[in-house]
Amino acid sequence: MTEPETLNLLGREALAVRRARVVIEAAVILLVGGVAAWAIPRWVGGSVPWWAIPVAAVAIAGPGWWWAGVEHSRWAWRLSEDLLEVRRGVLVRRIHLVPRSRIQNVTTTSGPLQTRFGVLTVTVHTAGARTRNVSIEDIDAGHAEGIRRRLGLV
């Protein structure tokens, strides 16, 4: 057997992308909250202490930062001669086993943030009526290319 069959974990870039998303969400909360904290008291009276918004942003971003790490550590995948296996999930854990002969096509997508960090999402489509596709989110672009090549789709 020439193909490696060990489980591959997602790389550091995947974790960086996930945490970058958390930071962006926190920044958006900070921005929207700041505008609201400035505008609403002028409208209805009263005041919001200046530190309330950053505290709220950190209160949301802190658990998000930690959760991104936990969730990232649960992702794993391997491509053997017969199967593509994808493991994921924290509260509900799933192991997807897709026979290679059932794969209809493979899609790769990447958003601006993913492009910046050199990762993308690989989605494997089958004709299954319920689980039409299985995705590996934020996989390293090199690995994604390798998957596509080994599936004979490049």
Next chain:
Amino acid sequence: MATLQDGWHRLHPLTILKELGSLAWALLAALVLDLDFAPVPEQVASTEAVLALAVFGYAVVRYLFTAYRLTDQALELRKGVLVKSFQSMPRDRIQSVGATTSLVGRFVGITTVEVSAADAEDIRLGFVSEPAAASLRSVLAPERARSEEGTTEDEAVPPEQLATLDIGRLLVFGLTETGLIPAAMVFAISIFLAFALGVVAAPLGAASLAAWPVMKTVGLAGFRSWIENDRVHIEAGVLGRRQTESPLERIQTLQVRRPPLRRLFGLETVAIVTGDIAVSSEHAVTAGTVAPLEPIGDWRRLAEALIGRVAIGEPQLERSSPLMIRRTLLRGAAVTLLPAAAAGVLTQLWWVGLLILATGVAIMWVYARARWRVLGWAHDERHLMVRRGVLARRLSVVPVQKVQDVTVRQTFFQRRLGIATVEVDTAGVTLAGSIKAIDLELASAHRLALNLSETAARIALPDGV
């Protein structure tokens, strides 16, 4: 039926009436009855006439722009006036061909043909004349079947009868429909209300609950199913008639349904699941049914004809982990806890809450035991068999070659108990729930998932379906 250049065919001209829809019927009624409800100002009347003419004109143009043709490789449909569309369905991807003829259609000789493929939009050709529908059905047969049709009479394989439903058994089918149980209960209560409180309309309302089981039963009148040229044919209906045919190789799952009343009489219903919702869906009257009423165990005969001999049987079914009972109890307790606490707080009587909790847990315990006895799974190199359902029991038999992917799923509670559920996906579309082996020991779940997916991987299908 107008034939155009390059083998393109137009639909039946009566399709224009269908395009007009309810407007056509309103116009027809107005013409026949010469309706004149109130004086209409001349200006309004002329505007209405122009609008009606425009709608009619558009329907005619739409009809003229719609055409279909059969090539050696595909069925093609072109349509659209402003936005044009072209749909091509490769013949080897076709899951089923259905024909529906309404009562009026039977008089005028028109029918609607539906052609379905997995993972693609259906092609609906309606109306077409009956000869055109028959030629569509036969020409859309798989290449192998078509070549067989060209063979001599001696070599032709005679049709193999699968099941029929005479009037007596149709009645038994209707009376053993699960929907009748709540309808009968509500009807009994409403009769009591009618006598005790004088609510005369109550029984009428309750009787309407029986409408669906009755409609389903009536829709199965004249049912027959057979296999011909490697295709399963299903035909049912007396007033409006529905015919469906599906290549045997497209059957994704065989389902044996045993609703409580039917089980009581030792009967079962056998259905097929394909990638076509029209064949498989639960709310279509035939719902992929190949044998509406057979003695329990007769599914093996049908399975042999439809998906090949099934070597495993219900006695070989392995049970789920006994820990499943504990999980069901935990779930029951979690669900009952909130209403029990609310009742305790509201009544200020702690024992009321405790009583509700105890009753809930007791009911769940009985249910969990019954469920544990019913749930089961078995598989060999060729088939996977899964049994589910405490009241409405369902046995699913999946050819392993039809497995698309397998998922091992563990919720928080399952992880604590060391059990997991294996979900198997095929290209079959059904509303009757997924194919699951529930609450297996984790090691067994992994073994089952790996065996199934590796076996499926070794079997190459021409188009993966």
